[in-house]
Amino acid sequence: MTGRTAPEALPPPRARFGLIAVLAALVxxxxxxxxxxxxxxxxxxxxxxxxxxxxxxxxxxRAALALDFLGEPAGSVMLVATLVAGCxxxxxxxxxxxxxxxxxxxxxxxxxxxxVVGRTIHGDGxxxxxxxxxxxxxxxxxxxxxxxxxxPGLGRxxxxxxxxxxxxxxxxxxxxxxxxxxxxxxxxxxxxxxTALAVVPATAWLVDRAAGRRIGKRPDPASDKVC
Numbered sequence: 001m002t003g004r005t006a007p008e009a010l011p012p013p014r015a016r017f018g019l020i021a022v023l024a025a026l027v028x029x030x031x032x033x034x035x036x037x038x039x040x041x042x043x044x045x046x047x048x049x050x051x052x053x054x055x056x057x058x059x060x061x062r063a064a065l066a067l068d069f070l071g072e073p074a075g076s077v078m079l080v081a082t083l084v085a086g087c088x089x090x091x092x093x094x095x096x097x098x099x100x101x102x103x104x105x106x107x108x109x110x111x112x113x114x115x116v117v118g119r120t121i122h123g124d125g126x127x128x129x130x131x132x133x134x135x136x137x138x139x140x141x142x143x144x145x146x147x148x149x150x151x152p153g154l155g156r157x158x159x160x161x162x163x164x165x166x167x168x169x170x171x172x173x174x175x176x177x178x179x180x181x182x183x184x185x186x187x188x189x190x191x192x193x194x195t196a197l198a199v200v201p202a203t204a205w206l207v208d209r210a211a212g213r214r215i216g217k218r219p220d221p222a223s224d225k226v227c
Contacts, residue, residue, distance in 0.1 A: 009094040009211075010204035011150025016160055017201040024197035028130065031191045032117045035129055039120045045185040056180040067177035071133035076103075079140060094207055095147040099140075102203040106139035106196050107132055113195065121185065130191030131184040134175045138196035141170035146204050167197060 010017060035042060056064060069075045080103055087096035110132040119129035145166035149159030175189030184192075 007092055007094065007147060008150060009098040009147055009207045010201060011147070011159065013156050013160070014205065016156075017146075017163070018205075020164075021198045021201040024194035027194040028113070028191055028198060031187055031194075032113060032129065035117065035119045035187065037118045039123055041185050042187060045187055048186040049179055060180065064177040064180045067174055068133065068181060068183070071136050071174060076107075076136055083140070083144065092147060094211055095143070097211075098147070098200075098204050098207050099143045101207060102143045102200045103136065103139045105203050106135050106199045109199050110135040110192060110195050113191075119188070121183070121188075128184050129188045130195050131175065131178050131188040132192065133178050134171050134184070134189045134192030135195045137174035138167050138171040138193050139200050141166040142196055142200040143204075146200065167193070171196070 070079060080099060083099045084096045087093070087099060110130050113130055114127035114132070117129045118127065120126055121128040142163065145163045149162050151159075154162070171189070171193035175184075175186075175193065178184040178189055179186055
């Protein structure tokens, strides 16, 4: 044993990530209230994308379907397992825990919100707000970017920018696929993106707290000596 603690899942500046999480949660709540029980696109949705069932054809449709698969159970398990294995190989146990817990809690929260908000698409009772696929992709980017933002030599501003850029890129790519396939409205995508931004930093903080308490309760080897 070297006595060194594992790298943090949520490196400084925690307050900045906390503020981002709070603002994201407010957006999720506001959109949820606005579209609760509704079964069609809002004004912002109509302005961004025409209300059609499918808005892209080959070859872009194939790309959208491939991205959509990564958010399905088989694809998501494959991605999560790969990331966990990578974290363990790099000796980042907290990051490995964050991958599983952060992504799981994010997807679970998105699923719960769908039933609470009750927004539907296509008039067939398919719940759409927030987008679970977008929440998953964004969470996956965040659980990688958050621990990476604490690397030595990377300033706080650069670290925060890295996290936001990764979340934006992943959310935008998956969100495009969901809207292009007619599975979600643009505001569903925004809600899914913000769900991940609200949940993952909070989960990372809890992972660090739990790990810190475990280390604090670890018995002192000297206390086991017989007098």
